Amino acid sequence: MTARSARLNGYLFVVIAAGGFGAMPIFARFAYAEGVDLATMLFLRFAIAAALMTLVMLLWRLRWPRGRDLWLLIGMGALGYVGQAYCYFAALRYATAGLTTLLLYLYPAIVTILAAVLARRRLSGLRLAAVLAALFGAALAVGDSIGGSPLGIILGVGAALIYSVYILVGARVTDSAGAIPGATVVMLSAAAVYGGIALAQGMTLPHTGAGWAAVAGIAVLSTAAAIAAFLAAMKRLGAADAATLSTLEPVITIVLAAIFLGEAIGLRQLLGGAVILAAVLVLTRLPKTSA
Template identity: 55%
Template sequence: MAIFARYAYAGGAEVIAVLLLRFVIAAALMTCFMLATRRRWPRGRNLLLLLGMGGVLYVGQSMSFFSALNHASAGLVALLLYLYPFLVTLLGALFLRQPLGVGRVVAVLAALFGTALTLGGGLAGEAVGVMLGVAAALIYSVYILAGGRVLTQEDPLAAATVVMIGAAAVFSALAIWQQPAFPASVSAWTAVVAIAVVCTVVAMLGFFIGIRNLGAADAATLSTLEPVVTIALAALFLSEPFSLLQIVGGAIILGAVVWLTRAGARTADQADGVPSTVVGSTARSSVE
């Protein structure tokens, strides 16, 4: 998303405008698909929870993250945000009684270390920037854990659609208040549409499916692949250089993901009475 956002900002769009368009376009597309497939919409408590996830938690995380960028380097803010797999694992164990195995802890810490190497140096910032960065990670962790609870009862597409609607409503109000600048070029609008479709509809739906099948902690750890993919795409399309440390960091993250995935497969097979040498194509994590 960072690559598309760069094109959008270069085309004259401001942050609030990009976020507004991101969620409005995503909400419209997903609502159309919901109506076309006649899927059941969330109701009652789950509906309110999902609207709160979008309108309060997702918006709060986004605003904390972008505000932190005004008081700290992009590398430090990104690293603080990627504390969320560790926080999800810790909070899930403390408040939701989710198992906290040694393998999972090692995988999470390895992914965090790999992320630090991948993001590189320039980790400087003011105290307020650090606090906002940690706040973004904490809010996102609560968002993921809340999603983990509601997704045991709701369809991932329906849940993601309601979250998008909640976020779109709040950012619409913010846009009316602040009146931000919108994209002024075809390339900027193309980037915004890509953010909405690829980085929001596809990414969020995939993440929600991951939470439902793997559990919140493991899905969060797997998502640390994002900075690796971002750096690879930036090198490919923007000709941005990358260092040996970033390659090492990416390898560590990939190793942590493979370790976590294989551990989940072994746990699922043992739970089903299948020898660990016969690994199925789909496995659930021990958090379930």
């Protein structure tokens, strides 16, 4: 595979991942409407996805990660995903959804800067401008409601920092472990932690077929496919560019919310989406980062 074709595949994987993650709030709205609580939804999300990915591992006879890679992947799921989710959902109690989402989308800038520091390389002005433009586009896209307490801001930044570390670790581990084996271990470890939390709090399962369909959508499209695709994208594009290109997620969420939930798309959302797409186009013309 040539470098150009590998990079094109990386863009495709980012779009798949962004589509899956971007659809998750839509699926979640339907799941909540059918009586599913947060702890149960998170457990079912990772448990179903882990079962599906384990089946893929067995059918394709893929090699399970071992040694240092295995422990790093377990940490990514049990600490990274759980910690990021806790900070994010806790932040929603002390800050508006708009501010919380914006703070989470600091992660492309954090990943880009940390990747440059770790690789001891100079960050180009054009790449930095694209990252900042994507962040500005996300700020426009999340809407007018930006406010919260200091605790909410701390938790929101915490979610971005944890996810940034998750991405940087994942970029290095995926090179040796592979995207599908790596994603499978991440999902299994996250499912184990969320299972304990759900059992402690008591599970509230979906009451209807529509509820189970929404949970299945979260597990299959927004977890199994999205995580595996994102890890594959990082292997081909580098952590920094994969993270920045993922700012397509709020654009996809806004479009899907308009289609399936009847939510209006305002001028700010259109401008934000245009800025993000412009940043994405700039990044596609830059060489791959080393991390």
